[in-house]
Amino acid sequence: MPDPKLQAYLAAHYLSGPKADAILARTSDSEIKVKRKKKRSKTDASEAASSSSGIVFKDDSESWMTTAPGEEDEDGLTPQVVGGAAGDVKKGFRKVGGSGSKQKEEGGSGEASSSTQPTAAAGGDEPTTEFRAGLRTKEEMKAARLAREERKKREAATSSSSSHPTPHTASDDNDDxxxxxxxxxxxxxNSGRVIDIAAFEAEQAALERSRQLKEAERKTWSQGLVQKQQQxxxxxxxxxxxxxxxxxxxxDEDYNSHFKQQxxxxxxxxxxxxxxxITGPQKPxxxxxxxxxxxxxxxxxRWDGVDRGNGFEKLLIERKSALQRRExxxxxxxxSDM
Known part of the structure; x- marks a missing residue:
């Protein structure tokens, strides 16, 4: 069985929470004093100092422990809450914008402001609507849409008025x-000399024509005179x-002469x-x-008149001539007797 005094001592010095409270409630030892660590605020310290009599000496080295009322922590980030009630904001959070009731009032008055917006825009330029982050109500979105449509209509009207046709004159031609x-x-x-594009294109076209003519002439080099005549x-x-x-x-004369020549x-x-x-080409x-x-x-x-044979044709012809003469x-x- 554990010692109740030991448990009460441990709960008083080393434990916290409901378990420690239950242990301390069970013990009846009046000598054990429960020590509670309570955070004392700076305001309580200042009130106690003001309530006590006498002079209070403050060391300059303790100035870092106190914080000015309007000063915030530079290193820390302060969360921001958009909308919402003031009672829901916790410590360390800052509220941005009005409450929900104010947003409803603003939304209700959105239609009235949108209806008066065209009259105000007619007198002068409409300020650019800044984009708002976060959730927006239906009335706010409707007002923004109407403002955009009105701005587009004014831009179209100004563009149509600027594009109205004017009488054309000679000075306009000169200006154009x-x-x-x-x-x-x-x-x-490369030398910085201005190049005339029209003259350059004409020169290139002339070079291309001359190149084509040379190419066509080169193709006819292998052709003879007869082929050219036929073409x-x-x-x-x-x-x-x-x-x-x-x-x-x-x-038809041409038709008949064509068949007569066959x-x-x-x-x-x-x-x-x-x-x-004689039809067609003939050899010389x-x-x-x-x-x-x-x-x-x-x-x-092409024969030059020189007989370059072995003489057989000549002897054969002479023999035939001799036999024919003898006969x-x-x-x-x-x-002769007859």
Whole structure:
């Protein structure tokens, strides 16, 4: 069984709260004195000093313990309460704004102020509505919305009045031209010389055209004279076709001449035609005499007249000629008696 005196002593010196109070209430020892630590305020100390008689000596070193009435702690942060009743504010908190009843009164008068706002704004400029943090009532939000709408209407009216058309004069044209020239961007090269954009673009276009012409001419370098003539004939034909119609008739001269120039192997008039029609390109031929050969083939047009063979063709032709002459002589000798 624990000692009640020991428990009372421990509760008096080392414990606090309802448990210590219960232990001290059970004990009946009148010698044990309960020590309570009570925080004495600065006001109680000042009242006690004023009530006591005599001179009170204060040390300057104890001035840090006292705080001026209007002074606040610089290091600490003081919470702020927006709205709310004064009775709910605890120690260390500061109330900002009016109570709920005042807010209701202000909200009730919001409509009246919003109705009188346009008349006040007509006389002068409306002050900019400052944005308020925290909760706002329905009346305050409505008043702010009406103020914004009214401000937008006034801005639209001023912009429409400023954009009203005025009679156009020559001075306005000069002013517009001067403004356009003033707003024109000036381009310069590395040396600081002004570059004319129009002239520069024209020069670049001329260079591009010359480059295209050179490229087209370079493509024709691999073409011959005949190919160029064919291309020219095709272009002229296309130009002539542009002016012709789609329908073809029996009296069309171009159409008939085109078919007359065609040569066919089964054409019966091809054997007695006085002049053979030449169609298409023809190779050049050798002009001049040339030694005979067994196939009667003419030399090329580049032959210089020198026979570079082994002489077989020449001996063969001479042998054939000798045999043919002997045969003719024998026939003539046999018929001499007749």
């Amino acid at each position: 031209e001067a403004a356009r020239l003033a707003q024109t961007t000036v381009y310069r090269d 020219q004939a095709a272009r002229s034909q296309l130009q002539s076709v542009q002016s012709q119609g789609i329908a073809r008739r029996a009296t 040569e066919r192997a089964d054409d019966p008039a091809l054997a007695f035609l006085a002049k053979k029609r 031929k050798y002009k001049g005499p040339y030694p005979p050969n067994r196939f009667n083939i003419a030399p090329g047009y 003719q002589e024998a026939r003539a000798w046999g018929q």
